Amino acid sequence: MENIKQLLRKGALDLNFDTVVIGSGMAGLSAASLLSKQGQKVLVLEANYLPGGCSSSYYRQGYWFESGATTLVGLDDKMPLQYLLQQLGLEIIANKLQLPMQVHLNGQTINRYHNLEQWINEAERVFGIKGQRPFWEKAFEVSQLVWSNSIKQLAFPPSSLNDLLQSARNVSLSQLKSLPYAFGTIEDWLNEYGLIGNQPFVQFIDAQLMITAQNTHQEVNQLFGSAALCYTNYGNYYLKGGMIELPKLLVEYLLANGSDYRSRQKVELITPELNGYRVDTNSHSFTCKYVVSAIPLNNTVDLWCDNKLKTKHSSYIMESPKLNSAFQMGIAFNRTKSFPCLHHQIHLRKPLPLIGSTSIFVSLSHPDDLERAPLGAAVASVSTHVPDPEKSLSFNKKTVEDAIMEVLMEHGFFKREELLYSFSADPKAWQDWLHRKYGFVGGYPQYKTIKPWQMKDARLDGKGAYICGDSTYPGQGIPGATLSGIIAAHKLLLDHK
Numbered sequence: 228m229e230n231i232k233q234l235l236r237k238g239a240l241d242l243n244f245d246t247v248v249i250g251s252g253m254a255g256l257s258a259a260s261l262l263s264k265q266g267q268k269v270l271v272l273e274a275n276y277l278p279g280g281c282s283s284s285y286y287r288q289g290y291w292f293e294s295g296a297t298t299l300v301g302l303d304d305k306m307p308l309q310y311l312l313q314q315l316g317l318e319i320i321a322n323k324l325q326l327p328m329q330v331h332l333n334g335q336t337i338n339r340y341h342n343l344e345q346w347i348n349e350a351e352r353v354f355g356i357k358g359q360r361p362f363w364e365k366a367f368e369v370s371q372l373v374w375s376n377s378i379k380q381l382a383f384p385p386s387s388l389n390d391l392l393q394s395a396r397n398v399s400l401s402q403l404k405s406l407p408y409a410f411g412t413i414e415d416w417l418n419e420y421g422l423i424g425n426q427p428f429v430q431f432i433d434a435q436l437m438i439t440a441q442n443t444h445q446e447v448n449q450l451f452g453s454a455a456l457c458y459t460n461y462g463n464y465y466l467k468g469g470m471i472e473l474p475k476l477l478v479e480y481l482l483a484n485g486s487d488y489r490s491r492q493k494v495e496l497i498t499p500e501l502n503g504y505r506v507d508t509n510s511h512s513f514t515c516k517y518v519v520s521a522i523p524l525n526n527t528v529d530l531w532c533d534n535k536l537k538t539k540h541s542s543y544i545m546e547s548p549k550l551n552s553a554f555q556m557g558i559a560f561n562r563t564k565s566f567p568c569l570h571h572q573i574h575l576r577k578p579l580p581l582i583g584s585t586s587i588f589v590s591l592s593h594p595d596d597l598e599r600a601p602l603g604a605a606v607a608s609v610s611t612h613v614p615d616p617e618k619s620l621s622f623n624k625k626t627v628e629d630a631i632m633e634v635l636m637e638h639g640f641f642k643r644e645e646l647l648y649s650f651s652a653d654p655k656a657w658q659d660w661l662h663r664k665y666g667f668v669g670g671y672p673q674y675k676t677i678k679p680w681q682m683k684d685a686r687l688d689g690k691g692a693y694i695c696g697d698s699t700y701p702g703q704g705i706p707g708a709t710l711s712g713i714i715a716a717h718k719l720l721l722d723h724k
């Protein structure tokens with residue numbers, strides 16, 4: 228590695244950033260923009276050519292495809308994205324979906340209505356009266372506790388005396404009420420409401436949990452599980468132009484606010500120095516007082532110049548057998564009919580070859596969104612889980628693609644002659660595109676042995692390094708990643724007043 232004088236001579240060393248943020252996913256951009264708002268000079272380094280990571284969009288063959296996430300919640304009152312935008316004085320144009328999702332199971336179409344009462348009636352119609360009302364009323368009540376408290380406890384999980392004091396000061400009755408649900412699982416509720424023997428319902432619950440909590444009823448606790456299962460009972464939004472509109476807005480905010488964003492800068496090494504850190508990328512070196520790593524913990528510890536962080540956080544690191552990646556397809560087709568809903572979960576009659584998935588998730592572009600596809604055409608994003616991605620980095624994609632195409636045609640999304648373009652991505656593609664170890668995506672899954680306060684909190688080295696993103700508390704999804712970025716910024720500012 229070159230020394231500082233050599234780098235200065237070449238003009239490849241940038242000094243004087245307060246904070247360098249690694250990665251421009253929703254976690255990194257949330258942390259960066261809040262720190263910038265507080266007057267810090269922040270630099271965001273992004274390895275990719277686009278911002279947004281798993282919640283972005285990219286252009287190919289005349290269409291804009293989603294990089295990962297397709298459904299968006301968190302913009303309602305007291306939710307993380309709404310809090311973030313409010314803090315920054317920003318607004319985003321988002322269309323609220325009337326019908327957030329349809330689930331196709333055993334030949335039936337289940338409408339996941341936004342209104343709780345309407346949804347309970349639908350659940351009773353499909354799965355029978357027994358247990359549905361108390362199950363969903365309880366889940367919704369707990370999900371409300373979760374969301375209403377999410378941005379009130381920014382020092383959680385506590386890892387310093389300051390955090391403890393702040394958590395104690397902010398504690399409310401509703402937070403105490405939510406505590407017992409961290410100990411119970413969704414399986415406990417299924418037993419309590421006499422639903423565990425209702426096989427189609429358990430199948431439905433598991434597939435819904437997999438897309439939001441990355442695990443099934445035996446493992447997901449009631450706190451995270453309730454928020455996951457009631458996902459459709461909160462405002463679900465569509466962004467015209469694609470998910471990239473959200474990261475784009477935050478990058479624009481950073482640049483307008485005196486901070487910096489640089490793409491194609493892959494961080495390769497972080498070295499603690501006397502008064503901060505040196506961050507080396509593929510082409511530049513930067514120095515800063517603080518670092519926020521907004522990439523998974525698995526990747527973060529490998530960037531450290533020594534093994535100290537890896538050793539310190541080894542108990543928090545999940546390895547491939549506990550993680551998932553995704554097989555994803557982007558498909559453009561002629562839109563010859565209208566669809567009542569944009570998002571569809573399809574349960575499969577037989578598992579997909581090679582990867583064994585039993586359901587797929589399909590999201591369509593909005594018919595009025597002519598930025599993503601021209602008039603008369605539509606774009607579909609299809610994704611499904613690939614467990615233990617280290618073992619399945621690459622496989623014969625064509626076999627899986629063909630099976631998915633058959634399912635989509637069988638469900639009437641398009642006919643073969645209406646296909647315009649398609650491509651697919653396996654775990655290796657995620658690894659190459661976003662550098663996430665083993666290509667794992669969707670965040671750390673929920674496990675019942677890991678309570679919320681046992682997840683990795685934002686502090687990394689007890690000095691000036693912090694972490695956020697979907698491998699840390701509070702985990703997956705855009706609202707979770709955003710909240711983790713808000714928490715990291717909050718803790719950094721709390722520690723270095």
Ligand SMILES: Cc1cc2nc3c(=O)[nH]c(=O)nc-3n(C[C@H](O)[C@H](O)[C@H](O)COP(=O)(O)OP(=O)(O)OC[C@H]3O[C@@H](n4cnc5c(N)ncnc54)[C@H](O)[C@@H]3O)c2cc1C
Pocket residue numbers: 249250251252253254255272273274275278279280281282294295296297298299300492493494495521522526553555610660661662663668669670695696697698702703704705706708
């Ligand atoms: C197929 C799929 C579907 C999903 N569906 C939904 C959904 O519908 N709704 C929802 O809310 N969530 C969904 N999610 C989950 C959600 O998208 C993610 O959990 C969230 O966006 C993760 O954000 P993040 O900031 O933690 O990480 P990322 O989005 O992974 O951001 C990390 C960034 O860091 C960059 N990076 C990595 N290494 C380096 C390095 N060394 N140097 C510099 N930069 C680096 C990457 O390029 C990336 O841009 C989905 C995810 C996938 C994959």
